[in-house]
Structure formats: C-alpha cells, structure tokens
Amino acid sequence: MKKIEAIIKPFKLEEVKDGLSHMGVKGMTVTEVKGFGRQRGHKEVYRGAEYQVDFISKVKIEVVVDSELVPQVIGLIQEKARTGQIGDGKIFVMPVETVVRIRTGEIGKEAI
C-alpha cells in the first residue's frame, strides 16, 4: 500500500476528485494548505502599504491505495491538475505499513 500526497492548485480540486472517484478510489482527505515552491508568493496592498506574501494557498490531497494502482493515480492527478503554468504543484508517494478501519477492526488492504 502507498500513500499519495498531491499539492495542487485549489481550483483543480473538483476535477481531480471526480477523476479519482471515477477510477475507483474510495476515499481521500483534503486539506487547505499554504506554502511556496518555485512560484514563490505574491504582493498584497493595504492602504498603500505593500506586503510580500510568501505563502500561497494550495490544496493537499491524500489518498491511500493498493501499490498496483499507484501509476494510474499519479497519471490521473498529473493529467487533471496540470495547467502548464508555474505552481501546478507536486505529487509525493510513500509506503504505508498498515491500515486499520476503526469501526470493524479490518486490517490491511480490506481496510482501505
């Protein structure tokens, strides 16, 4: 099992979510996050005073899937979240040791 974390542009969330649901991913966790990469931040002006805002809003999607599904999930996120502009985000993949469904006590793949 792997966990896939994708940091994407917020307005792409719907497309990514629909795509993942469509391919059979049964759940996901979504968080509003702030950060910066190569895109850096932007400027905001309040009563003429200019501030550099380094952290910009992104959405982080976390899904845990069977290892075989990983290439498909990555491909889908890349396809749906891409605009071609700087700041499209990143995808991280990491191993998951185990999963437990709290209600039933199922362990491993059945619990995903």
Next chain:
Amino acid sequence: MNAGDTAFVLFSSALVMLMVPGLALFYAGMVRSKNVLGTLMQSFIMLGIITVTWVLWGYSMAFGPDHAGIIGGLDWFGLKGVGMEPSADYGSTIPHMAFMIFQCMFAIITPALITGAFAERMKFSAFLLFAILWATLVYNPLAHWVWGVGGWMAKMGALDFAGGTVVHISSGISALAAAVIIGKRRGYGTTAFIPHNLPMTITGAALLWFGWFGFNAGSALACNGLAANAFVVTHVASATAALSWIITEWLHRGKPTTLGAASGAVAGLVAITPASGFVGPVSALIIGGLAGMICYGGILLKSKLGYDDSLDVVGIHGLGGTWGALATGLFASTLINPHGGNGFFFGNPGQLWIQFVSVAATWIFAFGMTSIILKAVDWIVGLRVTEEEEERGLDISQHNETGYSF
C-alpha cells in the same frame, strides 16, 4: 418642549451609540487575529468608562457654568440640576437630559477613535487610565471651548457643527502623540501586518456611516430643515470620498480595494462633520472628493515619517478633521444656516483665519496634553505589554480569551 425634536435627539443618541461597536469592528478587522478581542474591547469598554465619568464630572466640565472661557465648573457634578426640562442654553426644545445623553455618546466615541494608533501593543490597565485622564483633561475642556456657553473658540466665531475639532482633530492628533510615544509594534518593517478580517472592517464602516446620520443630523438638536441638510451632506461627502479614495489608489497602485472604499467613506464622514450644518450638497461633493485624496496621501505619509499609527487615525481623523475644519471656513454659507457664518467662497475670508486658529489651537493642545498624559501613565503603570505578551497577542495576554477557537 417639542415632542418631535425630543424623539429625534434621543434616536440620534442611539445612532451615535451604535458607532462605537461599529468602530470596534472597523478597527478589529484590520488587526491580526490574535488581537481581535483586545481591539474590540478598547472601543467597547469606552461605553462603560466614559458613561460613568460623563455622569459624574464630564458633562459638568464640558457644559457646566463657564470659568474664563476655559472650562465648565463642577456645579452639575452627578448631573445635579440636569433634568427633564429644557436647558436655557442647549437645545431649547428638548429635555436637558436628552442633550446630555446625546453629548455623552460623542464623549464615548472620541477616545475610542485614538485606540487605532496604539493597536496591538498597549496594556489594558494603562489604556483605561489613559482613557479616563484623556477624557477629563483633553476632551472635556475642548468640548467646552467649542460648544460650551462662554467657551473661547465659540466666542471667537469658530464653526464646528458636529465635532470636527472636538472629536476628529483632537483624536487624530492625540493619536499622533500616542504612536510616537508608545513606539512601533514588534516586527514593524519586517513583519507583514495584514488585516485578518476585512469583511468585519467593511461591516464596521457601514455601521459608522449609518450612525453618523445621528452624529451630524442630530447635532441640529431639532427635527428640522437643518437636520435634513446635515443628513444629506453627510451622505454625499461619504459617498464622494469612498469614490475618490478608490480612484486615487487605482491610479497610484493599480487596484481599487474594499479597504480603500471603507477608509474613504470614513474619511468623507470625518471631513463633513464640522461643515454639515453650514454647507450645501455641492460643497459636500468637493469636501468629500478632496477628503478621499487628502487622507489617502496622509496614510502614505506615515511610512515616510516613520511612526507606527497602526490603523491610520492620524491620516483619516487628524488630516480629515483638519481639512473639514478648514473647508468649513471655505464653504460655509448663511443661506444654509443663518446662525452660522459665511466662508471664504461666500465673501468672508476672515472665517478661514478663525478656522485656522481653532485648528492650530486644537493641534497644539491635543498633542501637548496627550503627551503629558501618556508619559504620566507610562510612569505609573507602564504603557506597553511585554515583548512576549505582544507576541502572544492581546487577547490571551490581556483578557485570557481567544477570538476564534475550533
């Protein structure tokens, strides 16, 4: 006694009372979220403190029997003799108590205006002490000079319909003294002080605009044509200033902002305040239009001069009030108010000089007395919170609360 006038003045008093929470929201939206309650509290608690001091000695000092044109005596301490019958001098058609409570609301909002200058860093105990001393030693004498029978500015012929000098110049210039003496916020120049909730600020500005009809129209002390004129010019100036502010920043910075629209509206309200009972609608267009530009410029000035007037009390109330007081000397007309006077553009250049003298005296008095009070309070309890308290925020360090919890 007139029932319509009485109802109008009582209702206007309630409108001005609503400006205080309006101001609290206006300011609180502009600070960081860790200071939202501390900022709300500094305005809100003025309803408590100043009401008590006003009843005890404030009203008597401001409007009681005159001593040498400088101050009212304590003959009316505890509102002794201020009853249900009209006073001989203040509002001949309404109960003396109605006039007193209307003026009470003005006394409450004025020190609350200053709080924007030292937002996010003043100790609450020091603030309370400052507010009591300031109301007693700055506001009460000034109100007497301008509105009290026998006050020297009134005798000189200075025109101030609803408080341009008493309320706005005095708070704006005291704010300058406060910003300089208390010093900058921690991290000034390196940290971004981004407003945490601008919708709150816009809501506050809207309540201020609404309440200001009571402030200015109510100052006619009667439900008559002059009140209608004050109502109309108040609205016109606020509208024009909101527009002129966003146009100015659009040209200067490339984008019109909601904070700019709210700030401009308040700047227009400030500027028209002294003039509202003496000028007509076209003059109000000019006063408001220039107020938006002047106050926008005033706000840019603070970064050049290097004081941290956190929420721009100097730029908006100090400069807006000064412009309004001088503009009254330019645009006043006896066609609007036969008991007022004519200004520069209506054949009486002398009025502008009188207005200038009243402005200069208010600047000097407010700056000097506020500086003395702040130094004294600093010596007694210390003005600022500690660095650690400032970092944690006023909400938790001064009040043991947080504004937003999940």
